Amino acid sequence: MFITELKSLPTEDICLQFGLANHSFKYLCDCGFASQLTVADCRDTNAIFVSHTHIDHFINFNGIVRHQLAIGRRVIVTGTVGVAKNVQAQLLSFNWNLLKYDDQAVSYEIREIDEAGKINRFLIETPKWELQDLGELPSAYIYENELFKVRCALLDHGIKTVAYLFETQEKVSMQMENCPHKAGRWINELKTAFLTQDWGKEIVIDANTTRKVSELTPFIQREPTYKMAYVMDFAATEANREKIVELCADVDELFMECYYSSEDMEMAVKNKHSYASFSAQTAKLARAKRVIPVHFSRRYHEEAQKQLILNEFFAHFGENQP
Ligand SMILES: [Zn+2]
Ligand SMILES: [Zn+2]
Structure with missing residues (x-):
């Protein structure tokens, strides 16, 4: 199974870390500002699964790079079409004249998935950070190693967001x-x-x-394999719901956006987000065994307001809060 840990506090952006027993590398879902992410966490990160590059999901990419410069490994970054340029733009916002390329340098392989499910790869290396086209990844999995594999679905949030399903190898x-x-x-x-x-x-x-x-x-x-899903910003539409239910069927652990309370549904529609009852019913339709609602709007800054959203979520999901 996966060992999951939220590195962002409920008042912060979103950043989820996961790992596996007896495996030294760590993996991140999104890189919003997260005060619990340590230097060692950044160094050990082997892949970053980005849902989309709104600022609250991507602002800390450079913070992670800061501690990876000399790890001597290639780190995988995945996301929608355009994420390679977003990565490059973040890296080009600094001056790198003292950094030389050597075998201790980090490099990033960026994998972009398009609506047809095609995965294109780019390599970016210090010190020029030019995007080099590595061609298509001939796989249905955007990432796979000896321990787990990753499938995804593209959801609508005004822009596309990637929902990820992580499954341990058979x-x-x-x-x-x-x-x-x-x-x-x-x-x-x-x-x-x-x-x-x-x-x-x-x-x-x-x-x-x-x-x-x-x-x-x-x-x-x-x-049995173990399945964990990470489903962030999505509009509360039937089309999104269908895709989530298909991707997350019988998932063991589901991290799901719960940005608004149902009372603020109008705002959810306007900002193409989900709300508590919609997320809960979707998780229920997917027969998720355990759900962790995350990523609440900043308008609910008081603990009591967040608790109300959680109560609402679990009332619709049909189970007691963990
Ligand atoms: Zn967003
Ligand atoms: Zn967001």
């Missing part, structure tokens, strides 16, 4: 109690073949025993 375990063979190195080979559906592959169990993957499948069990 894992299998062996049911050795019913298996007539002794455990050994062959198990890893079998698991890999199973996950790539290589049913005909011959697995050498010992000097006298060889079995096809298809013969060994009764001893393998799929483990």
